[in-house]
Amino acid sequence: xxxxxxxxxxxxxxxxxxxxxxxxxxxxxxxxxxxxxxxxxxxxxxxxxxxxxxxxxxxxxxxxxxxxxxxxxxxxxxxxxxxxxxxxxxxxxxxxxxxxxxxxxxxxxxxxxxxxxxxxxxxxxxxxxxxxxxxxxxxxxxxxxxxxxxxxxxxxxxxxxxxxxxxxxxxxxxxxxxxxxxxxxxxxxxxxxxxxxxxxxxxxxxxxxxxxxxxxxxxxxxxxxxxxxxxxxxxxxxxxxxxxxxxxxxxxxxxxxxxxxxxxxxxxxxxxxxxxxxxxxxxxxxxxxxxxxxxxxxxxxxxxxxxxxxxxxxxxxxxxxxxxxxxxxxxxxxxxxxxxxxxxxxxxxx
Numbered sequence: 001x002x003x004x005x006x007x008x009x010x011x012x013x014x015x016x017x018x019x020x021x022x023x024x025x026x027x028x029x030x031x032x033x034x035x036x037x038x039x040x041x042x043x044x045x046x047x048x049x050x051x052x053x054x055x056x057x058x059x060x061x062x063x064x065x066x067x068x069x070x071x072x073x074x075x076x077x078x079x080x081x082x083x084x085x086x087x088x089x090x091x092x093x094x095x096x097x098x099x100x101x102x103x104x105x106x107x108x109x110x111x112x113x114x115x116x117x118x119x120x121x122x123x124x125x126x127x128x129x130x131x132x133x134x135x136x137x138x139x140x141x142x143x144x145x146x147x148x149x150x151x152x153x154x155x156x157x158x159x160x161x162x163x164x165x166x167x168x169x170x171x172x173x174x175x176x177x178x179x180x181x182x183x184x185x186x187x188x189x190x191x192x193x194x195x196x197x198x199x200x201x202x203x204x205x206x207x208x209x210x211x212x213x214x215x216x217x218x219x220x221x222x223x224x225x226x227x228x229x230x231x232x233x234x235x236x237x238x239x240x241x242x243x244x245x246x247x248x249x250x251x252x253x254x255x256x257x258x259x260x261x262x263x264x265x266x267x268x269x270x271x272x273x274x275x276x277x278x279x280x281x282x283x284x285x286x287x288x289x290x291x292x293x294x295x296x297x298x299x300x301x302x303x304x305x306x307x308x309x310x311x312x313x314x315x316x317x318x319x320x321x322x323x324x325x326x327x328x329x330x331x332x333x334x335x336x337x338x339x340x341x342x343x344x345x346x347x348x349x350x
Contacts, residue, residue: 017069018314025049026349030084030128032092032119034072036063038309038331039091039134042338046345051085059323060330066318076118081125088348090126092119093134093332116151123159129192129348131161132341133185134332137168140183151185161187164196169340171310171333173204177211177258178308180333186344194347202339211274212255214307219278222285225298226273229290234270252297262305264329269299302328310334 019041026047031040034055044050053072055061065071073079094115123131140148148166155163164186171180184201188194226234234250252273253259260271277296284292300308302317302324309331317324 017067018316019044019067020069021049022047027088027345028086029089029091030087030122031072032076032090032122033094033115034060034064035093035331036060036327037068038311038334039093039132039337040068041311041315042332042334042341043089043091043132045338046341048089048345051087054079059319060327063316063318063327066316076115079118079122081122084122084126086126086128088129089344090119090123090128090131092132094119116154120154120159123155123161127189130186130188130344131155132337132344134337135183135185137181137183140166140168155185155187160190162190162192162194162196163187164199164201167201169201169336170204171308171336172258173206174202174333174335174339175205175207175209176308176310176333176335177209177213178261178333179258180261180336182332182336184337184340186340188347192348199343199347202343205339209258210256211253211259211272214304215255215274215276216301216304219280220276220298220301222279222282222292224301225279225282225292225296227284227288227290228293230288231293231295231297232290259300259308262308262325262329264326268329269325272300273297274300305329308333310336310338 019037022044024047027049028051029043029048031037031043031050031053034040034053035057037053040050040053050068050070053064053070054074054076055064055072056075061072061074119131119133139151142148152163152166155161166183166185168181169184171178171182186199188199238250250267250270250273251260252275255274262268262272275296276298279292279296279298282292282294302321303313305325305328306315306317307313309328310333311328311331319327
């Protein structure tokens with residue numbers, strides 16, 4: 001098995017890195033299933049130093065390097081847990097794979113073959129003070145609740161962590177105009193003396209922001225505006241599905257609304273169309289059927305998606321639009337993670 005001892009492989013000049021590690025770190029953490037570094041940004045903003053990261057997707061790794069200067073390790077299943085640097089907090093948004101035998105034995109072996117197991121084996125080997133895991137809210141109901149039962153059993157009983165009940169946290173409650181619900185799971189090593197009742201998830205900040213707050217300041221390219229032909233196609237599909245009693249992902253949002261959760265598959269970009277009437281040059285810049293619509297209907301830009309997730313504008317987008325949408329859609333709402341991380345860090349640094 002290949003060993004990765006560090007991610008401290010500086011790939012670009014430090015002067016070009018928007019988010020270098022803090023000079024005087026308050027704590028250390030590792031960034032598993034790192035994506036483009038949304039979790040890292042949240043923890044780093046609180047004074048944490050990332051000492052190890054992994055991400056298998058090559059395009060996401062490219063974005064990560066451009067913004068942090070570190071090259072994350074690749075396939076987590078090939079990482080030797082003992083070679084991971086010591087750290088205070090394990091952080092990761094693990095993918096929710098099918099737990100084929102979840103609930104039959106309910107222990108550590110039930111997680112083998114899933115990527116949660118790889119986070120668990122690092123917890124077992126390195127014994128950090130705490131962890132922060134993130135997943136889709138459907139994890140709580142997956143396999144009629146058996147999957148989360150196995151996960152909690154592993155964390156609490158097999159690995160010996162104090163784990164408060166997981167909580168669904170909505171991004172819209174923490175300063176970004178996106179209705180995005182995710183389940184957060186935090187835990188503390190038992191010797192720290194933190195009891196389940198000692199930890200409370202953050203209360204909503206109730207900051208009211210709308211789509212208008214994340215829009216590009218300048219007129220965007222005509223390539224983001226839908227063609228008349230494509231709009232007609234969307235309308236036909238919507239009517240067809242309505243007649244069958246089904247929903248359809250196409251939706252035009254008011255700039256005074258909050259966005260639907262940004263997602264990467266299917267009609268992901270069409271779920272959050274907006275009306276922006278600033279376009280004056282309707283000449284197509286891509287090959288489209290029909291003309292650019294005159295109603296101002298367009299997709300959001302990758303930068304607007306980044307803002308919906310709480311990424312600062314200094315965050316570099318170094319990939320194609322298609323990849324950028326995928327990366328931001330797969331990332332986390334940074335303000336919600338940060339608010340929860342702050343509560344967690346209070347317990348391990350007090």
